[in-house]
Ligand SMILES: Nc1ncnc2c1ncn2[C@@H]1O[C@H](COP(=O)(O)OP(=O)(O)O)[C@@H](O)[C@H]1O
């Protein structure tokens with residue numbers, strides 16, 4: 426046998442060993458998260474690049490085959506913006522929430538449940554036949570009341586924007602027990618007969634609390650929470666709920682509902698919430714199965730301490 430072919434065999438062996446080591450290094454996490462429910466918020470900005478969309482879908486299917494119970498709550502802000510613009514409907518945001526007129530609500534509902542949710546379901550099912558779409562209206566998953574935004578201490582009307590007051594998780598649990606991956610749109614019904622537009626970060630947190638999830642993961646288009654945005658891009662590695670609560674009044678734009686969602690999820694009993702960079706290939710797998718330490722992690726301020734009393738998160742106790 427020649428030296429050249431011998432060298433090739435040796436280097437292949439080294440490659441195979443490295444692959445086996447990579448697989449084995451995931452063992453502690455596979456043990457820890459087997460059977461765990463993980464709620465993943467898939468942001469509208471994280472779903473624009475084709476390679477990243479497939480990497481997301483592969484990660485979700487991988488999690489499912491690895492024995493976790495992933496639940497997706499999808500966003501669609503940029504897709505709604507495009508549809509509103511195409512229909513000549515103006516749109517503005519107040520405190521990170523879309524001011525939603527009845528005319529805009531029709532477009533929001535159509536885009537989220539009829540377009541984005543279908544896309545996400547189709548994407549996942551190309552890699553494994555698990556995804557089933559649901560609107561928050563289905564089986565009364567989300568019940569909401571009209572939400573007012575706080576601007577400089579004043580309550581401001583922002584239209585048909587909902588604050589979730591009840592979560593009935595029966596249908597989601599049934600899908601999970603059947604081995605499915607629920608893909609949920611953040612639309613809610615109201616007892617008043619209205620349909621409400623709920624921020625998808627907020628909806629994901631309410632669902633994570635109601636499902637007693639092990640983790641909430643929020644995928645977005647930045648590396649995590651920037652400490653001094655936009656002046657610097659230093660990412661906050663981890664912070665407690667108490668530290669986050671103190672920081673909230675300083676946060677702006679899209680990060681405000683995201684970090685509020687992480688705060689409420691962890692205060693509502695979810696052990697960890699993460700904001701991850703959806704622009705990194707396989708960021709979900711890296712977060713769950715390695716100690717890469719990507720993104721920003723929120724942990725309880727007082728482990729074992731009291732849970733925040735907040736009517737918005739009543740979903741915690743009102744499960745079916
Ligand atoms: N402190 C901050 N750290 C990181 N991003 C911030 C911060 N404050 C505001 N942002 C903005 O929030 C955006 C993420 O929110 P959003 O656009 O709603 O994303 P998504 O569609 O993923 O929900 C970032 O792209 C960034 O422009």
Ligand SMILES: CC(=O)N[C@@H](CCC(=O)OP(=O)(O)O)C(=O)O
Nearest residue numbers: 469500501502522523623624625
């Ligand atoms: C009330 C409110 O703001 N609702 C959001 C719902 C979609 C969403 O949250 O999408 P992203 O996660 O991609 O931002 C909206 O209308 O844009």
